[in-house]
Amino acid sequence: MIFILFISIPILAVFLGIDPSQASSQLRNPQILNAITLGLLTSAIATVASFVFAVPTAYLLATRKFPGKAVIDTIMDIPIVLPPAVAGVALLLAFAPKGLLGPLLNSIGLTLPGSTIAVVLAQMFVASPFILRSAKTAFENVNPDIINSAKILTDSHLRVFFTVTLPLSTRQILSGVMMTWARSMGEFGATLMFAGNLPGITQTMPLAIYLLLAQDPSAALVLSAIMIAFSFSILIAVKLLEQKKYGVKHD
Numbered sequence: 001m002i003f004i005l006f007i008s009i010p011i012l013a014v015f016l017g018i019d020p021s022q023a024s025s026q027l028r029n030p031q032i033l034n035a036i037t038l039g040l041l042t043s044a045i046a047t048v049a050s051f052v053f054a055v056p057t058a059y060l061l062a063t064r065k066f067p068g069k070a071v072i073d074t075i076m077d078i079p080i081v082l083p084p085a086v087a088g089v090a091l092l093l094a095f096a097p098k099g100l101l102g103p104l105l106n107s108i109g110l111t112l113p114g115s116t117i118a119v120v121l122a123q124m125f126v127a128s129p130f131i132l133r134s135a136k137t138a139f140e141n142v143n144p145d146i147i148n149s150a151k152i153l154t155d156s157h158l159r160v161f162f163t164v165t166l167p168l169s170t171r172q173i174l175s176g177v178m179m180t181w182a183r184s185m186g187e188f189g190a191t192l193m194f195a196g197n198l199p200g201i202t203q204t205m206p207l208a209i210y211l212l213l214a215q216d217p218s219a220a221l222v223l224s225a226i227m228i229a230f231s232f233s234i235l236i237a238v239k240l241l242e243q244k245k246y247g248v249k250h251d
Helices: 002-016 020-026 030-063 069-075 084-095 102-107 116-141 144-153 157-168 170-186 189-194 205-215 217-246
Strands: none
Touching (some): 002 217, 030 069, 030 116, 030 170, 030 205, 030 217, 084 116, 116 170, 144 157, 157 170, 170 205, 189 205, 205 217
C-alpha cells in the first residue's frame, strides 16, 4: 500500500496543482499547442521508422544463428538503460558536423543538430528497442510447426513471413509499437543534447515543460497532465492487448 501511494501521490499532485480557471486558456497557449503538435508528429515518424527497421532485425535475431549474435543482441538493448544525456552525447559524436559521420552529411548539405530530424533520430534511438524486444519475443513464441507447415505449401520465405509469422505476432508487436510511441513522446535528455530546445523546431512536450516550469508553471502543469493522460491511455491499451492475447478476464 505504501508503494502504491508513493507512485500515485506525485501523479495526483500534478492534477491537483492545476488551476481550473486557467486550464482552458492554457490549452490555447501557442507554445503548448506547438509542443503537442511537434511531439505527435516526431514521435509518430520515429515509431514508424522504428517499426520498419526493428521488425526485420528482430526476425533476424529470433530465427537465425550467426557469430556475434549475442553481442549484437546486447548492443541493441543498450539504449534502454543508457542515461539520456549519454545517448545525446553519442548522437552528437556520430552525427554532428564534426562527428564521425559529420563530413559525409556535410557533403550532402545536411546538418542534423538543431533540426526536427534530430528530434526524430533521438526518439528513435532511445525508443526503438521496445518494439525490437516485443517483436523478437513474438517471433520466438510462434509455433515452429506452423511455420514448417507453411513452408511446405510455398517456397517463398517472404510470403510465409507476411501471411503466417507476422499475423501470429501482431498483438505483441502492436504492444511494442505503442510503448515505442509513448517512449518517443516522453523523450527528453537525448533530444535536448542532440537537437536543442527550439520552439516550433525541436521543442517537444517534455522540453516545453522544462522551459515553462520557470516561465509559466501553470502551463507546465497542464502540459504535464496531458502527458500523464497520454501515458496512462497507452498503458491501458497495452494491457488490453495482453489480456486478449492470453485470454485473461478481469472482473
